[in-house]
Amino acid sequence: MILRPKFKAKMPIEAECISPDILAEKRIENLEVYHGNKRRKLSDLFEILDVKTKDVRIEGDVGNVKYIGAKMRSGKIIIDGNAGMHLGSEMEGGEIFVEGDAGDWVGAEMRGGLIRIKGNAGNLVGAAYRGSKVGMRQGMIIVEGDAGHEIGERMKRGIIAILGDVASFAGAHMKGGTILCFGNMGERTGAEMDRGTIIAFNPLQLLPTFHYNATYNPVFLRFCLRELRKYDLPIADEHITGRYERYNGDLTELGKGEILVWKG
Numbered sequence: 001m002i003l004r005p006k007f008k009a010k011m012p013i014e015a016e017c018i019s020p021d022i023l024a025e026k027r028i029e030n031l032e033v034y035h036g037n038k039r040r041k042l043s044d045l046f047e048i049l050d051v052k053t054k055d056v057r058i059e060g061d062v063g064n065v066k067y068i069g070a071k072m073r074s075g076k077i078i079i080d081g082n083a084g085m086h087l088g089s090e091m092e093g094g095e096i097f098v099e100g101d102a103g104d105w106v107g108a109e110m111r112g113g114l115i116r117i118k119g120n121a122g123n124l125v126g127a128a129y130r131g132s133k134v135g136m137r138q139g140m141i142i143v144e145g146d147a148g149h150e151i152g153e154r155m156k157r158g159i160i161a162i163l164g165d166v167a168s169f170a171g172a173h174m175k176g177g178t179i180l181c182f183g184n185m186g187e188r189t190g191a192e193m194d195r196g197t198i199i200a201f202n203p204l205q206l207l208p209t210f211h212y213n214a215t216y217n218p219v220f221l222r223f224c225l226r227e228l229r230k231y232d233l234p235i236a237d238e239h240i241t242g243r244y245e246r247y248n249g250d251l252t253e254l255g256k257g258e259i260l261v262w263k264g
Contacts, residue, residue, distance in 0.1 A: 002049040005060040011036045012084075013045065016067040020075025020094060024054050063103065069096045072113070085122070088115045091139070104148070105129075110158065112138040116231075123148035123167070126160050136160070136177060142231060149186070152179045155196065161233055171198045174257060178224070182234055192250050193257035201239065201262045210249035210259060217243050218260065238264060 001023060007013070014034040017023070022031070028051060031042040042048070055076040062068065063082035070089045077096045085103035088096045092111045097118075104122035107115050108129055121143045127150055128135035135154040146164035153169070155177045162179075168186035171179050174193035185204040199221070225240050244260040 001051050001053050001056050003056065003058045004047040004049070005045065005058075005062060005065075006047060007035075007045050010064045013062075013065045014067055015042070015045075015065050016070045017042060018056065018058070018065070018068045018077070019070065019072040020054050020056055020077065021073050023056060024075075061100070063101070066103075069094070072096075082119070083117075088113070091115075101145070102143075106143075107136060107139065107141045109134070110136045110139045110141070114140050114142075116142045116144075118144050120145035120164070121147045121151075121162075123150055124153060125151040125162075126155050126158065127151065127153035128155075128173075134175065140231070142233070146183065152177065152196075155179075159228075161228070161231075163234060171196065171257075174198075180228075180233075190250055190257055190259055192253050194250075194254035195256045197257070198259045199244075199262070200259065203261065204259075206247060206259065207250065209251045210247040211251060211255075213246040213248055215243050215245050215263060217241065218246075221260065 017031040032039050057078045059080050061081035065084045067086045069077050072094045073092045075094045079098045082100035083098045083102040086105045087102050089108040091113045093113045095114045097116050099118050101119035102117045102121045106121050106125045125147050126136035126141050134156050136158045137156050138158050140159045142161045144163045147162045147166050149167040150169045152160050152171045154173045156175045158177045160179045163182045165183035166181050166185050169188050171190045171193050174196040176196045178197045180199045182201050184202050222240050225235050229235050243263045247259045
Protein backbone atom coordinates (compact mmCIF):
# COMPACT_ATOMS: atom_id res chain seq x y z
CA MET A 1 0.00 0.00 0.00
CA ILE A 2 1.29 3.47 -0.91
CA LEU A 3 0.26 6.61 0.96
CA ARG A 4 1.03 10.03 -0.50
CA PRO A 5 0.35 13.07 1.72
CA LYS A 6 -2.11 15.63 0.34
CA PHE A 7 -1.68 18.15 3.16
CA LYS A 8 0.80 21.01 3.26
CA ALA A 9 0.05 22.60 6.64
CA LYS A 10 2.09 21.55 9.67
CA MET A 11 -0.92 21.10 11.95
CA PRO A 12 -0.40 17.89 14.00
CA ILE A 13 -2.09 14.72 12.76
CA GLU A 14 -2.69 11.65 14.93
CA ALA A 15 -2.87 8.59 12.70
CA GLU A 16 -2.70 5.38 14.74
CA CYS A 17 -4.52 3.67 11.89
CA ILE A 18 -1.36 3.78 9.72
CA SER A 19 -0.33 0.27 10.67
CA PRO A 20 -0.20 -2.83 8.44
CA ASP A 21 -2.46 -4.72 10.85
CA ILE A 22 -5.23 -2.12 10.89
CA LEU A 23 -5.03 -1.32 7.18
CA ALA A 24 -5.37 -5.03 6.37
CA GLU A 25 -8.28 -5.66 8.75
CA LYS A 26 -10.53 -2.61 8.25
CA ARG A 27 -12.08 -0.88 5.28
CA ILE A 28 -9.99 2.15 4.32
CA GLU A 29 -13.03 4.41 3.93
CA ASN A 30 -13.83 3.84 7.64
CA LEU A 31 -10.40 4.82 8.94
CA GLU A 32 -10.24 8.13 10.77
CA VAL A 33 -7.43 10.40 11.96
CA TYR A 34 -7.30 13.54 14.07
CA HIS A 35 -6.19 16.64 12.18
CA GLY A 36 -5.62 19.12 14.98
CA ASN A 37 -8.80 18.70 17.05
CA LYS A 38 -10.97 17.59 14.12
CA ARG A 39 -11.75 14.07 12.98
CA ARG A 40 -11.00 13.46 9.31
CA LYS A 41 -10.96 10.51 6.95
CA LEU A 42 -7.54 9.02 6.18
CA SER A 43 -8.38 9.42 2.48
CA ASP A 44 -8.91 13.17 3.01
CA LEU A 45 -5.25 13.59 3.94
CA PHE A 46 -3.55 10.85 1.93
CA GLU A 47 -3.78 9.55 -1.61
CA ILE A 48 -4.07 5.77 -1.21
CA LEU A 49 -2.69 3.47 -3.92
CA ASP A 50 -2.08 -0.28 -4.39
CA VAL A 51 -4.31 -1.31 -1.50
CA LYS A 52 -3.82 -5.06 -2.09
CA THR A 53 -0.39 -5.19 -0.45
CA LYS A 54 -0.05 -5.42 3.33
CA ASP A 55 3.20 -3.48 3.64
CA VAL A 56 2.97 0.31 3.73
CA ARG A 57 5.14 2.88 1.96
CA ILE A 58 4.64 6.58 2.71
CA GLU A 59 5.97 8.68 -0.15
CA GLY A 60 6.56 12.10 1.35
CA ASP A 61 7.35 14.00 4.52
CA VAL A 62 5.10 13.15 7.48
CA GLY A 63 7.05 14.89 10.21
CA ASN A 64 3.79 16.23 11.69
CA VAL A 65 2.05 12.83 11.74
CA LYS A 66 2.09 11.07 15.13
CA TYR A 67 1.67 7.42 16.12
CA ILE A 68 2.60 5.83 12.77
CA GLY A 69 3.01 2.11 13.40
CA ALA A 70 1.82 2.35 17.01
CA LYS A 71 1.03 -1.10 18.45
CA MET A 72 1.71 -2.80 15.09
CA ARG A 73 2.24 -6.55 15.26
CA SER A 74 3.57 -7.47 11.81
CA GLY A 75 4.37 -6.17 8.34
CA LYS A 76 6.59 -3.33 7.21
CA ILE A 77 6.36 0.46 7.03
CA ILE A 78 8.78 2.48 4.88
CA ILE A 79 8.74 6.27 5.16
CA ASP A 80 10.49 8.22 2.38
CA GLY A 81 10.93 11.34 4.50
CA ASN A 82 10.64 12.48 8.12
CA ALA A 83 8.34 10.86 10.69
CA GLY A 84 6.50 12.42 13.62
CA MET A 85 6.35 11.69 17.33
CA HIS A 86 5.49 8.29 18.87
CA LEU A 87 6.68 6.34 15.82
CA GLY A 88 6.29 2.62 16.56
CA SER A 89 5.21 3.23 20.14
CA GLU A 90 4.19 0.00 21.88
CA MET A 91 4.80 -1.97 18.68
CA GLU A 92 5.00 -5.74 19.10
CA GLY A 93 6.50 -6.85 15.79
CA GLY A 94 7.24 -5.93 12.19
CA GLU A 95 9.68 -3.38 10.80
CA ILE A 96 9.70 0.39 10.36
CA PHE A 97 12.28 2.16 8.18
CA VAL A 98 12.58 5.96 8.04
CA GLU A 99 14.73 7.63 5.38
CA GLY A 100 14.75 10.98 7.21
CA ASP A 101 14.48 12.12 10.84
CA ALA A 102 11.99 11.10 13.54
CA GLY A 103 10.45 12.98 16.46
CA ASP A 104 10.32 12.23 20.19
CA TRP A 105 9.21 8.94 21.77
CA VAL A 106 10.40 6.62 18.96
CA GLY A 107 9.61 3.05 20.05
CA ALA A 108 8.26 4.17 23.42
CA GLU A 109 7.40 1.09 25.51
CA MET A 110 8.23 -1.08 22.48
CA ARG A 111 7.57 -4.82 22.86
CA GLY A 112 9.22 -6.23 19.73
CA GLY A 113 10.17 -5.60 16.12
CA LEU A 114 12.72 -3.35 14.44
CA ILE A 115 12.83 0.42 13.91
CA ARG A 116 15.62 1.91 11.79
CA ILE A 117 16.05 5.64 11.24
CA LYS A 118 18.52 6.96 8.67
CA GLY A 119 18.58 10.47 10.13
CA ASN A 120 18.30 11.82 13.66
CA ALA A 121 15.81 10.96 16.41
CA GLY A 122 14.35 13.14 19.14
CA ASN A 123 14.20 12.62 22.88
CA LEU A 124 13.05 9.56 24.84
CA VAL A 125 13.82 6.86 22.27
CA GLY A 126 12.62 3.52 23.67
CA ALA A 127 11.57 5.20 26.90
CA ALA A 128 8.64 4.79 29.29
CA TYR A 129 5.71 7.17 29.13
CA ARG A 130 5.33 9.46 32.14
CA GLY A 131 3.87 7.48 35.01
CA SER A 132 4.86 4.09 33.58
CA LYS A 133 7.39 1.93 35.37
CA VAL A 134 8.84 0.13 32.33
CA GLY A 135 9.92 1.43 28.94
CA MET A 136 11.14 -0.68 26.03
CA ARG A 137 10.64 -4.41 26.69
CA GLN A 138 11.92 -6.12 23.52
CA GLY A 139 13.01 -5.34 19.97
CA MET A 140 15.68 -3.17 18.38
CA ILE A 141 15.97 0.51 17.53
CA ILE A 142 18.79 1.78 15.28
CA VAL A 143 19.38 5.51 14.77
CA GLU A 144 22.06 6.29 12.20
CA GLY A 145 22.25 9.96 13.18
CA ASP A 146 22.08 11.65 16.58
CA ALA A 147 19.52 11.14 19.36
CA GLY A 148 18.20 13.42 22.10
CA HIS A 149 17.81 13.21 25.86
CA GLU A 150 16.73 10.26 28.01
CA ILE A 151 17.04 7.51 25.42
CA GLY A 152 16.27 4.11 26.92
CA GLU A 153 14.74 5.66 30.02
CA ARG A 154 13.38 2.80 32.18
CA MET A 155 14.01 0.25 29.40
CA LYS A 156 13.94 -3.39 30.55
CA ARG A 157 15.05 -5.40 27.50
CA GLY A 158 15.97 -4.91 23.86
CA ILE A 159 18.74 -3.04 22.05
CA ILE A 160 19.12 0.63 21.15
CA ALA A 161 22.05 1.50 18.85
CA ILE A 162 22.90 5.14 18.14
CA LEU A 163 25.55 5.73 15.50
CA GLY A 164 25.86 9.46 16.20
CA ASP A 165 25.87 11.46 19.42
CA VAL A 166 23.48 11.13 22.35
CA ALA A 167 22.35 13.92 24.68
CA SER A 168 22.06 13.72 28.48
CA PHE A 169 20.52 11.08 30.76
CA ALA A 170 20.89 8.13 28.38
CA GLY A 171 19.77 4.97 30.18
CA ALA A 172 18.30 6.86 33.13
CA HIS A 173 16.43 4.49 35.51
CA MET A 174 17.42 1.64 33.17
CA LYS A 175 16.24 -1.82 34.32
CA GLY A 176 17.84 -3.98 31.63
CA GLY A 177 18.64 -4.20 27.95
CA THR A 178 21.54 -2.73 26.00
CA ILE A 179 22.38 0.74 24.67
CA LEU A 180 25.27 1.21 22.23
CA CYS A 181 26.58 4.65 21.28
CA PHE A 182 29.19 5.01 18.54
CA GLY A 183 29.37 8.80 18.94
CA ASN A 184 29.69 10.93 22.06
CA MET A 185 27.45 10.55 25.10
CA GLY A 186 26.10 13.47 27.12
CA GLU A 187 26.06 14.14 30.83
CA ARG A 188 24.60 11.85 33.50
CA THR A 189 24.65 8.70 31.41
CA GLY A 190 23.08 5.82 33.35
CA ALA A 191 21.71 8.03 36.13
CA GLU A 192 19.86 5.88 38.69
CA MET A 193 20.07 2.76 36.52
CA ASP A 194 19.41 -0.56 38.29
CA ARG A 195 20.51 -3.06 35.65
CA GLY A 196 21.40 -3.21 31.96
CA THR A 197 24.45 -2.47 29.83
CA ILE A 198 25.59 0.77 28.20
CA ILE A 199 28.44 0.48 25.70
CA ALA A 200 30.35 3.65 24.84
CA PHE A 201 32.89 3.62 22.01
CA ASN A 202 34.24 7.06 22.99
CA PRO A 203 35.31 8.48 26.36
CA LEU A 204 32.54 10.00 28.48
CA GLN A 205 32.09 11.83 31.76
CA LEU A 206 30.77 9.34 34.31
CA LEU A 207 28.79 10.11 37.43
CA PRO A 208 30.78 9.67 40.67
CA THR A 209 28.27 6.98 41.70
CA PHE A 210 29.80 4.51 39.22
CA HIS A 211 32.60 2.26 40.45
CA TYR A 212 35.49 1.06 38.29
CA ASN A 213 35.86 -2.74 38.25
CA ALA A 214 38.34 -3.87 35.60
CA THR A 215 39.66 -3.46 32.08
CA TYR A 216 39.02 -6.60 30.03
CA ASN A 217 37.44 -8.05 26.89
CA PRO A 218 33.94 -9.30 27.83
CA VAL A 219 33.11 -12.66 26.28
CA PHE A 220 29.40 -11.90 25.97
CA LEU A 221 30.19 -8.65 24.14
CA ARG A 222 32.18 -10.44 21.44
CA PHE A 223 29.16 -12.59 20.61
CA CYS A 224 26.81 -9.60 20.80
CA LEU A 225 28.87 -7.39 18.46
CA ARG A 226 29.34 -10.16 15.91
CA GLU A 227 25.58 -10.68 15.83
CA LEU A 228 24.91 -6.95 15.48
CA ARG A 229 27.14 -6.79 12.39
CA LYS A 230 24.19 -8.34 10.53
CA TYR A 231 22.49 -4.94 10.82
CA ASP A 232 25.34 -3.07 9.08
CA LEU A 233 26.44 -1.27 12.22
CA PRO A 234 29.97 0.27 12.15
CA ILE A 235 31.48 -2.49 14.28
CA ALA A 236 35.18 -2.90 13.56
CA ASP A 237 37.34 -5.90 14.46
CA GLU A 238 38.96 -3.67 17.08
CA HIS A 239 35.63 -3.27 18.83
CA ILE A 240 35.30 -7.03 19.10
CA THR A 241 38.86 -7.82 20.17
CA GLY A 242 39.55 -4.63 22.12
CA ARG A 243 39.50 -4.01 25.85
CA TYR A 244 36.79 -2.20 27.80
CA GLU A 245 36.77 -0.41 31.11
CA ARG A 246 33.86 -1.68 33.20
CA TYR A 247 32.02 0.54 35.69
CA ASN A 248 29.08 -0.67 37.77
CA GLY A 249 26.34 1.54 39.15
CA ASP A 250 24.35 3.59 39.76
CA LEU A 251 25.35 3.00 43.41
CA THR A 252 22.55 5.31 44.58
CA GLU A 253 20.18 2.58 43.33
CA LEU A 254 20.52 -1.20 42.95
CA GLY A 255 23.95 -0.74 41.36
CA LYS A 256 23.87 -3.80 39.10
CA GLY A 257 24.03 -1.84 35.87
CA GLU A 258 27.24 -1.55 33.89
CA ILE A 259 28.88 0.94 31.55
CA LEU A 260 31.56 -0.45 29.24
CA VAL A 261 33.95 2.08 27.72
CA TRP A 262 36.03 0.89 24.76
CA LYS A 263 39.77 1.45 25.16
CA GLY A 264 40.95 0.08 21.82
